[in-house]
Amino acid sequence: MALVAGTMHDPARLVAYMLEKGSVASVAAACFSRMVALAPDPSEESIAHLRTFVEAGGVQEMVRLMREHADVLDGRALNTEVLALADVQEQGCILLMNLAGLALSGDAACAAALHDAKAAAAVVGVMTMYSEQLEKVEAAAATLMQLATLDLHGCMEAGLAQAVVRSMRSRLAGGWLHFLCARTLSWCVSTGGAAVAEALRVAGAAEALVHALRAEVSDDCGDPYGVPELPAKLQVMGRAALAVLAGGAEVDEAGGMEKGLLKVAIDR
DSSP states (O other): OHHHHOOOOOOOHHHHHHHHTTTTTHHHHHHHHHHHHHHHHSSSSHHHHHHHHHHTTTTHHHHHHHHHHHHHHHTTTGGGHHHHHHHHHHHHHHHHHHHHHHHTTOHHHHHHHHHTTHHHHHHHHHHHTTOHHHHHHHHHHHHHHHHHHHHHHHHHHHHHHHHHHHHHHHHOOOHHHHHHHHHHHHHHHHHHHHHHHHHHHHHHHHHHHHHHSOOOOOTTTGGGGTTHHHHHHHHHHHHHHHHTTSSHHHHTTTTTTTTTHHHHHHOO
């Protein structure tokens, strides 16, 4: 069945196959992967394929399948299923990131579909389920960053603040994950207003940013992703976000201005 999905060229037919056979994890993962292959870039052909996928109800169905298979993974999976279940979440995040790119280009139907399907909640779920697998967390964090740019309040409702803070504080986090999370927080505080800033303070965002700004980051860690001089960019974004957060009580509890953490982060 998974092999059949890999031969399809019509996104609408792919969605129909997801509806029929997607309860099998390997098939769902193959369908997501095939859709990613059909729309790998910003070309007109790729955009047309993504729009057809959206029109056929693909966003709602893929998010539903991500949740369905996440429930199986959360306690009832057989050993033989684990890899396929993981592929569902990983390929789902990649496809959601591409769809978010379409929505950010001005496609209102895609933006509405992502919001209505609560795509951000599925991505936050991946960050939680795979918190001990760095590559999967990084892929999900990149997708959440895109979705936050598109639908910040929907992402906050889905648990963005807690997911980003937890990821930044992870013992596995490296420069790339810190960068993705700092960029997300920077967008949140610069566009979300006072309520979003306060929610981030309560979640511990200021302390997480200080942790990221103090971490050792290699000069070339962003090169594989097309982000040269990542450490400098991380410092700029992190400092800007931290400055906005610096008025909150949570920052004071974290050591804040009085104990010099903000100054150390900025003057590091």
